[in-house]
Amino acid sequence: MPTDAPAAAPRREDPVLKSARREALIVFATWIVALAYTITYCARYGYGRTGDDLRYVFGFPDWVFWGIVVPWGVCVVFSWFFASVLMTDEDLGEDPPGTEANPTALADQQIQESGEC
Amino acid sequence: MLIAAQPAWGTLTALVLFILASMWIGVLANRATRAGSFMKGFFLGNRGLGSWALALTATVQSGGTFMGYPSLVYTHGWAVVLWIAAYMVVPITGFGILGKRLAQISRRCGAITMPDLFRERFASPGLGLLVSLFILFYMSFMMVAQFKAGALVMKIAWVGSDSWSEDQRIGRYRVTQSGLSGLAAAGVPTNVIEAISPLKDKLFATEPQFADAVHAELAKLKPAPGPDQADAWVHQLANASELTDWPYITGLLIFTISVVGYTLIGGFLAAVWTDLFQSVMMWVGVVLFLILALRGVALLQEREVANGAPPRVAQMNTLEFANRRAIEKTSSDFAFGPGYDGRHQGRSFLPLGLAFSFFWIWVFAGLGSPAGIVRIMACRSTVNIRRSIYLLGLYNAFIYIPLAMISICGRALIPDLPVGKTDDVIPMLAMKVTSALPFGEFVSGLILAAPFGAVMATVSSYLVVIASGLVRDVYQRFVRPFATSRELEILSYGVMTTIGVIAVVTNLRPVDYLQAIVVFSGTGAAATFCIPMLMLVFWRRATVPGMVAALLSGAGTMLGLYYLGGVLGWGTSLIGEATKFRPYFLLGLDPLLWSLAVSLAAGVVVSLLTRTCDEALLSKYFDAEPAETVLPTAAVAAEVPA
Numbered sequence: 021m022p023t024d025a026p027a028a029a030p031r032r033e034d035p036v037l038k039s040a041r042r043e044a045l046i047v048f049a050t051w052i053v054a055l056a057y058t059i060t061y062c063a064r065y066g067y068g069r070t071g072d073d074l075r076y077v078f079g080f081p082d083w084v085f086w087g088i089v090v091p092w093g094v095c096v097v098f099s100w101f102f103a104s105v106l107m108t109d110e111d112l113g114e115d116p117p118g119t120e121a122n123p124t125a126l127a128d129q130q131i132q133e134s135g136e137c
Numbered sequence: 138m139l140i141a142a143q144p145a146w147g148t149l150t151a152l153v154l155f156i157l158a159s160m161w162i163g164v165l166a167n168r169a170t171r172a173g174s175f176m177k178g179f180f181l182g183n184r185g186l187g188s189w190a191l192a193l194t195a196t197v198q199s200g201g202t203f204m205g206y207p208s209l210v211y212t213h214g215w216a217v218v219l220w221i222a223a224y225m226v227v228p229i230t231g232f233g234i235l236g237k238r239l240a241q242i243s244r245r246c247g248a249i250t251m252p253d254l255f256r257e258r259f260a261s262p263g264l265g266l267l268v269s270l271f272i273l274f275y276m277s278f279m280m281v282a283q284f285k286a287g288a289l290v291m292k293i294a295w296v297g298s299d300s301w302s303e304d305q306r307i308g309r310y311r312v313t314q315s316g317l318s319g320l321a322a323a324g325v326p327t328n329v330i331e332a333i334s335p336l337k338d339k340l341f342a343t344e345p346q347f348a349d350a351v352h353a354e355l356a357k358l359k360p361a362p363g364p365d366q367a368d369a370w371v372h373q374l375a376n377a378s379e380l381t382d383w384p385y386i387t388g389l390l391i392f393t394i395s396v397v398g399y400t401l402i403g404g405f406l407a408a409v410w411t412d413l414f415q416s417v418m419m420w421v422g423v424v425l426f427l428i429l430a431l432r433g434v435a436l437l438q439e440r441e442v443a444n445g446a447p448p449r450v451a452q453m454n455t456l457e458f459a460n461r462r463a464i465e466k467t468s469s470d471f472a473f474g475p476g477y478d479g480r481h482q483g484r485s486f487l488p489l490g491l492a493f494s495f496f497w498i499w500v501f502a503g504l505g506s507p508a509g510i511v512r513i514m515a516c517r518s519t520v521n522i523r524r525s526i527y528l529l530g531l532y533n534a535f536i537y538i539p540l541a542m543i544s545i546c547g548r549a550l551i552p553d554l555p556v557g558k559t560d561d562v563i564p565m566l567a568m569k570v571t572s573a574l575p576f577g578e579f580v581s582g583l584i585l586a587a588p589f590g591a592v593m594a595t596v597s598s599y600l601v602v603i604a605s606g607l608v609r610d611v612y613q614r615f616v617r618p619f620a621t622s623r624e625l626e627i628l629s630y631g632v633m634t635t636i637g638v639i640a641v642v643t644n645l646r647p648v649d650y651l652q653a654i655v656v657f658s659g660t661g662a663a664a665t666f667c668i669p670m671l672m673l674v675f676w677r678r679a680t681v682p683g684m685v686a687a688l689l690s691g692a693g694t695m696l697g698l699y700y701l702g703g704v705l706g707w708g709t710s711l712i713g714e715a716t717k718f719r720p721y722f723l724l725g726l727d728p729l730l731w732s733l734a735v736s737l738a739a740g741v742v743v744s745l746l747t748r749t750c751d752e753a754l755l756s757k758y759f760d761a762e763p764a765e766t767v768l769p770t771a772a773v774a775a776e777v778p779a
Binding site (some may be wrong): 031041043046054055058062067069071078087088089090092094099103108113114 | 177184187191215216218221222223225228229230234235238240244245246247354378433453455456457459460464469472473474475490492493496519520522523526527529530534538542614624674675743756758759760761762
């Protein structure tokens with residue numbers, strides 16, 4: 021049985037969540053475009069051919085060069101652009117005190133428990 | 138024969154250097170982990186991973202990169218580059234989708250392991266335990282396979298071997314009287330036993346040699362047995378005739394002691410730093426190798442021109458010349474999809490459905506890898522995540538495309554490796570192209586040390602994940618929540634040593650289908666964890682029952698399709714790699730795609746049908762200013778009611 025979330029005061033979404041979601045959407049789109057281009061191009065020019073019409077570009081079979089090597093290069097350049105320009109830096113925060121991941125408070129607790137000075 | 142029965146000194150020296158370097162790295166890592174608590178230091182490196190460490194170690198790379206992939210290019214040709222092409226986006230998807238939020242949430246809840254994340258984000262110890270069990274299941278599979286690969290490489294360097302091949306059954310064979318009597322007792326006809334008795338007391342170094350000899354004797358029978366019946370008898374006889382393979386066991390022990398040793402000393406950081414070290418070595422090895430392989434082909438080209446080849450051969454690009462040679466030795470299928478079929482069985486290595494599937498597989502296997510997720514949790518800041526994206530982008534481009542070019546040169550220079558021996562292409566080519574160089578054997582040893590390092594680093598990172606799963610997620614969470622740091626430390630060392638012992642024992646009679654097991658566990662982990670991870674970091678409305686549904690249905694679909702294909706024999710066995718451990722490719726697509734779809738549907742529907750998580754808990758992870766309320770935590774076992 022579905023139940024609605026309890027009514028809450030207007031809340032502001034975490035800025036890291038906002039930017040991470042925006043960036044994740046860009047990345048998903050990049051993946052879809054790369055997939056669509058590479059698979060379509062290679063399906064069209066890399067399958068069902070005989071050797072007679074094979075051409076080479078810098079030593080690669082033509083379909084490998086235009087369908088894989090070139091988009092690979094584009095992806096590397098786009099990765100740089102994405103990471104340097106589109107993706108923002110955020111404060112990731114600290115581990116909560118008193119947990120194993122933030123030992124300052126935990127160490128005090130363990131010293132008290134074990135009776136060590 | 139690749140390496141005669143004498144130590145390969147160049148490879149051996151390089152491997153010893155590798156082991157010493159790894160031990161040294163372990164000691165350095167040990168010092169670095171002493172800064173904080175044992176758990177955070179040993180299992181998470183105090184969240185201090187920089188850009189290079191994150192970029193070159195957090196995604197899927199193993200011995201397979203340097204051994205399996207070139208062997209596939211050699212066997213099937215350029216279609217394999219399409220098979221791996223998704224690596225063009227793996228850096229951006231691997232860090233750009235989950236990275237930032239994962240690093241943030243793991244800090245906000247103080248998570249040290251991946252199950253910690255699930256447990257705290259949903260305040261559900263049960264969910265954390267379920268995730269731990271899945272991780273232990275998949276990682277154990279992967280690790281067993283990796284130990285075998287590491288032991289094989291060590292064996293080859295240590296005492297020489299007939300083959301580098303990972304897929305071969307290890308061990309030497311001798312037909313004995315007791316073996317023959319055993320067959321008779323098992324109901325094998327007398328004339329068959331008489332037919333193979335001339336082989337009595339002969340020694341065979343590898344299973345293929347043994348099988349060929351037995352098949353030759355069986356072929357003399359009138360009437361000759363059918364191929365399936367003959368295979369069954371050969372298999373039965375092989376099991377009865379296998380001798381203890383001491384070189385392999387020695388290799389296994391040396392490998393295990395080294396890798397468990399340095400991981401024990403330095404924990405997570407040792408695993409990461411050795412991984413970084415091997416990644417850099419692999420890059421150096423590939424660049425050096427590419428230059429040498431192209432030079433080898435260029436020399437061949439010059440010889441052909443000198444022997445009166447047409448003038449256009451002289452003007453040809455070296456790689457194009459290698460291609461043409463490779464096609465001459467195979468067929469034009471070598472240059473196109475779905476790939477060359479060396480066995481002429483009608484096998485289609487990469488039909489379009491699978492090409493499409495692999496664009497998903499590599500991306501989601503990277504996203505859902507527990508070892509990779511922990512490394513993102515351990516990164517220092519978003520600056521490191523950003524830099525890792527383009528560093529890895531460049532690295533992948535300079536590894537995978539050159540390795541394909543090297544393998545094509547391999548087909549041109551060593552054209553006739555038999556099917557089943559193609560894993561030898563890299564070591565054979567390395568020896569061939571370095572033979573004329575000063576210290577050539579050592580140079581080839583350096584090149585070949587890369588796959589060994591890759592296997593060591595992979596095992597090391599799995600060891601850390603498995604040990605943290607048992608110590609942190611099971612013992613500390615459910616058995617002794619107030620265990621002291623010293624107790625956990627001793628337990629961690631004990632667990633790692635025990636895993637080493639178990640790995641040695643299970644690998645004394647090594648598993649078959651090595652590569653298939655690696656693929657199964659990698660895609661299985663992706664099918665299980667990808668959708669739940671996305672729900673965990675991005676979807677406020679996700680609930681505990683929804684997460685459980687997504688986890689179980691993803692894993693269940695994957696296992697179900699493997700059961701249909703591998704056990705019940707549904708569908709064709711003539712697509713993809715040749716193996717008996719295969720899934721059912723429903724509509725020609727890999728099981729991962731179906732598993733992701735089912736996992737997503739189940740996760741969303743069940744979440745929407747069940748009560749939302751506590752608002753204060755959600756606020757902690759999704760709002761800029763978390764609500765000022767006492768939060769439920771997993772520590773007080775506040776399971777959210779369904």
